[in-house]
Amino acid sequence: NAGVTQTPKFRILKIGQSMTLQCTQDMNHNYMYWYRQDPGMGLKLIYYSVGAGITDKGEVPNGYNVSRSTTEDFPLRLELAAPSQTSVYFCASSRTANYGYTFGSGTRLTVV
Amino acid sequence: QQQVKQSPQSLIVQKGGISIINCAYENTAFDYFPWYQQFPGKGPALLIAIRPDVSEKKEGRFTISFNKSAKQFSLHIMDSQPGDSATYFCAASTDSNYQLIWGAGTKLIIKP
Numbered sequence: 001n002a003g004v005t006q007t008p009k010f011r012i013l014k015i016g017q018s019m020t021l022q023c024t025q026d027m028n029h030n031y032m033y034w035y036r037q038d039p040g041m042g043l044k045l046i047y048y049s050v051g052a053g054i055t056d057k058g059e060v061p062n063g064y065n066v067s068r069s070t071t072e073d074f075p076l077r078l079e080l081a082a083p084s085q086t087s088v089y090f091c092a093s094s095r096t097a098n099y100g101y102t103f104g105s106g107t108r109l110t111v112v
Numbered sequence: 113q114q115q116v117k118q119s120p121q122s123l124i125v126q127k128g129g130i131s132i133i134n135c136a137y138e139n140t141a142f143d144y145f146p147w148y149q150q151f152p153g154k155g156p157a158l159l160i161a162i163r164p165d166v167s168e169k170k171e172g173r174f175t176i177s178f179n180k181s182a183k184q185f186s187l188h189i190m191d192s193q194p195g196d197s198a199t200y201f202c203a204a205s206t207d208s209n210y211q212l213i214w215g216a217g218t219k220l221i222i223k224p
Contacts, residue, residue, distance in 0.1 A: 042216040090155050098205040103155025
C-alpha cells in the first residue's frame with residue numbers, strides 16, 4: 001500500500017535543461033494535484049486533474065506542463081528550467097475534490 | 113477574497129502547554145476547513161477538518177474552533193508534546209472549486 005509515490009527525491013538541473021517529475025498513486029483516486037512549496041510561502045497549486053485525460057491550470061502553471069493518460073500517473077514536466085523553479089514539489093491525490101489529500105514525500109529541485 | 117491568512121508564522125510552546133494557531137478568511141462561500149500537519153522531509157498529512165455547521169470539532173488532543181461570524185478558525189493542541197513539532201497549514205475550499213486555498217503555514221516547536 002504505497003499511497004502516492006514521487007520520483008526522484010532530489011535533482012539538480014542546469015538552467016535551460018528539462019525534466020519530468022513522476023507521480024504515481026495506487027488508491028484509484030480520480031483527483032490529483034501538483035504543488036510547489038517555497039519557504040514561508042505555503043503551497044501553490046501548479047496543475048490539477050479531475051480524472052484521466054483531464055487537466056487544468058492552478059495558480060502558478062507557467063513553465064510547467066502535465067499529462068494524465070491513466071488514473072494512476074500524473075507526471076509534471078519542466079521545460080527550460082529557470083532558477084525561479086528551485087523549490088520542493090509535492091504531488092497529491094484525493095478520492096473526491098478537495099477532501100483528504102494524500103501527499104507524496106516530495107521532490108527537492110535545485111536549478112543552477 | 114480567495115486568501116486564507118494564517119498566524120503566527122512560528123510558535124514556541126513548552127511541553128504540556130496549549131498551542132493555538134489561527135486562520136482568517138474572506139470568502140463566505142468556503143464550506144470546508146482542514147488542517148494539515150507536515151514533518152520535515154515529508155508531505156503534509158490531513159490532521160482534522162471542520163464544516164461551518166459546527167463550532168468545534170475535537171479529535172484527541174487536537175481541536176478546531178470555528179467562528180462563522182468572524183470568519184475565523186483555529187487549531188488548538190492540548191498538552192503539547194515534542195512530537196507535535198511540525199509545520200501546520202490551514203486551508204479552505206468550496207464544493208464548487210477543485211482547489212484548496214492554503215494558509216502560509218505555522219512552524220510549531222514544542223520545548224521539552
